[in-house]
Amino acid sequence: MTGATDGHAEDHGRVYQAAGDQHISEHHHYGKDPAAPSGPDSVRRPAVGRPPVVLRDRAEVLERLRAGRGGEVYVLYGMGGCGKTAVAYTFFRLATEEGGRVGLWVNASDRSGLRAGMLAVAADRGAGDGELLAARNGLRPAADLVWQYLDRSARPWLLVLDNADEPEILRDGSWLRSSPRGTVVVTTRRSAARWWPGAELQHIGVLPRADAARVLSDLAPHSGTPEEADQVAEKLGRLPLALTLAGGFLSQQVLDPWTMDTYRRHLEEGGGVELIDRGADALSGEDPRHLVGATWRLTLDAFESRGLPEATALLRLLSRFAPEPLPLVLLNRAEIDGALPRARCETALRALLDQSLTELVDVGARCVRSHGVLLDSVAAATPAEELQALAATAVRLLDAVVPGVPDAGPYDPLHRLLVPHGLALLRRAGDASAAADALAVTIRLCAALHRTGDYLSAGETVRTAADLAERRLGAEHRLVLAARSREGRALFRLGRYAEAETLLSRVRAAQERLFGADDPDTLDSGHGLQLVLGNLGRRDEAVTLLRATAEGRRRTWGPAHPLTLRSRSSLLVLLPVSEVVTEEDGSLLALPSECVRHLGPDHTVTLGARHNHAWVLYGLGRFDEADREIRLVTEAYLRRFGPDYPITLAARQLLSRTRAALGHGDEAVGIMTDVVARRESGLGAEHPFTVAGRTLLEDLASRRRPPAGG
Incomplete structure (x- = not known):
């Protein structure tokens, strides 16, 4: 070897040549900037996109947070966009400006950011460069170092761990602890208590209606009235992020300012999530947490990375439904296989609940409820090739229940x-x-x-x-x-007879023209129309139509079909009593027995036929028989339907007539008094049925009064 360089390198190759003993250190830098330890620019200021102008409706939560004296861990959980960070920000400001605490803010959304932020907290509390370097290089436990200095802090502190949507990160290395020297506040979408042992959980939901409207008025005070703000707030589901974006949009318009009413109309005409997100233009950066249309994408991506694609599939299925309580019975059915395996539905639902993408509610039935803006966002982002299968599955699930x-x-x-x-x-x-x-x-x-x-x-x-x-x-x-x-x-x-007659006549005429007189739909409309005509006093028209309907149903469905028997049963009350006796050689009087034979004694049509038969017996003056029949029918109705059901009340009205005819006037008045009260409660005082009942009651009561001067 000579003193010159004997070798050469190409591309990224390296040649080392030395005479004597040498110690070589290599430093590799990729990209334009030299490599350097990364960390947040500040842990003393909250890293939020847009601080709230005024925090609405969170006074109770803030009071709970301010009541802490140290050593507490509070977890603020809720769906994306519900204002968890805004609550934490406001408490941070109060704690530092009024409470004299040291405020420390760490973004806990990912492992590297959490680690860098917490080490910056240690540095703020006095950790030396050597200790920090050792922790960064894995030579000493980083979390222990941080909490050692937090426990030694001369001043009380507040530590906010924001966006901790992957609590696994906090658990690995035991980053989340408590200390008598300070308070920890965590914001997260993860609601399951197992992630937060020893912490106090506080749900952060959407705003009450009045406060939601005031948020819009705070941000865009000249865009509309409080009433218009209220309407827009309801359209946005009172979600704080959506309200902030809408208010930002309205306040930014210069050339062609929109009013709140204009904004509402555009929402109703299909503006949706894209319109809402237009209010984010003034926000710095492109953090998806600042956009309604993107904030939930973070969670869906997490589902995919953790091998839970069925959670995304379930959320896309839920987006076909309304933002109202959805009974769980719909989801626990084989028909759900069109969207995701039924066996995985439980796991998927638990994942959505854990991420605050839906919530369990009990409104007389166990349900899940998801926010409307979330569902609209998910629906808008669902791949087109999945829409048909999702729609078909949703319909099948509803159809099944x-x-x-x-x-x-x-x-x-x-x-x-x-x-x-x-x-x-x-x-x-x-x-x-x-x-x-x-x-x-x-x-x-x-x-x-x-x-x-x-x-x-x-x-x-x-x-x-x-x-x-x-x-x-x-x-x-x-x-x-x-x-x-x-x-x-x-x-x-x-009781809207005129409207009903107009609509049913028009529909029946169209059905007869398009499908024929004996089509089942035409016959159904005919049966409904004859009821209206009869109550309008047009008995002849009603009888003609009812006869045609009964005969058409006999031809279409057969003589023993429930619909055929129902139409024939209606003839018992529509025809004059004298005609009932002679109709079909008296066979109408035997209709209850025919219904029992074909349908059974407890079928609704059978009970209706017996009810109508009792009316005929009453009309014939056979009061004892009528009373026995209608009493049995009334008892059956009460057992099946309860005292307020319309046909129960109709049966009791006839019972009051038979009791009066048999000389039990006080009992008849008592029955009818109760019937009228229940009809007024259920139908209103001016409904024709209520009016007719009141007229009968007055007649029954007048029969009990002694004659004048008697």
Whole structure:
């Protein structure tokens, strides 16, 4: 070897040549900047995108936090965008400015950021460079070093661990501890108590209505009235992040300022998440936590990385439904396999609950509830190729819990809970086929509501469903017409006879023209229409239509079908008593026995036939027989439906007549007094049924009074 360099290197190769003993140290730097230990620029100032102008409705939480004297660990948990960091920021400011504490703020969203931030906390509390270097290089336990200096702090402190959405990071290395010298506040989406042993958990949810409106007014005071702010706040689901973004957007407009009312209209016209996120323009950086449309993407990515794709699938399925309590019974069914394996549904749901993406609520049935802005965000980001399968699965799940053939019965809270979800499926329907499937289930749901006596909900729901579906399917689609027919039946039961007659006549005419006179849908509308005509006093028209309906149902369904027997039973009360006796050679009087033979003694149609038969007996003056019959029917109705059910009240009204006819006037008045009171409560004082009951009561009462001067 000579003194010159004998070798050469190409690309990134290296050549070492030495004469004598040498010690060589290599330093490798990649990128433009020299490598250096990274850490936060400050732990004394909260790293937040936009501090709250005014914190609304969190006084109780702040009071709880301020009551601490040291040694506490508080965990503020809730869904993304609900304002956990804003609460922590406000408490931080109060603790440092008014409480004299040292404030320490660490972003705990990832392992490296947490480690660097906590070591910076140790440095702030007095740790030396050598100790810190040893901890960074793994030569001494880093968490022990940090907490050693926190425990020795001369001044009391507040430590905020923000965005700790992966508590596994805190547990590894035991970063989360308590100390008598200070208070720890953690913000997280993870709600499961197992992650936070010994901590006090505090849920942070959406704002109350009034406070949500005030947030908008705080941020954009000149954009609208308090009432308009209230409407926008409701559209945004009172989610603090969405409110902040909306207020920011409204306050930023210069060339063409929007009012709150304009903003609300754009939301209703489909502006959605994209419009909300336009208010983030003034925020520094591109942290997805500052955007409604992206904040939950962090959690979905975490599901994928932890091998929980079914949690994402379940959330996408939930996004087909409404932001209202969704009964858990829907999710525990084999039909869910169209979106995710049923066996994995429990795991998926627990993951969503743990990440505060949904919550358990009990509203008479165990349910889950997710925020509307979250569901809209997830729906907007769902891959197009998954939408059809998700929509079909959601409809099948709803279909599985709605009665196949809705029957009369007592009020069922499950039906009312399902209403917003049926309408949500219609709103999110991507094509005509999906809309038709969703409408078919919703019509059946409305029939179930109707037959529990909840006529108002049934009518409003089916009208909304028909309006939504008509845009996609057209006004003369079979299912749209069926929905309008169901709406007409509800209008009748609500006492709105003129509206019911107009609607049912129009629908029946269209059905007869399109499908024929003996089509089941045409016959259903005919049966409903004859009820309206009879109560409008147009008995001849009603009888003609009812005869045609009964005969059409006999041809279509056969003589023993429940619908055929129901129409024939209606003839018992619509025909004059003299005609009932001679009708079909007196066979109408034997109809209850025929119903028992074909349907059984407890079938709703059988009970209805016996009820109507008792009316005929009363009309014939056979009061003892009528009284026995209607008493048995009333007892059956009370057992099955309860005292407030409409047909129970109708039966008791007839019972009051038979008791009076048999000389039991006081009993008759007592029965009818109760019937009128219940009708006033359920239907209103001016409903025709209530008015008719009140008239009968006055008549019964007048019969008991002694004659004048007697």
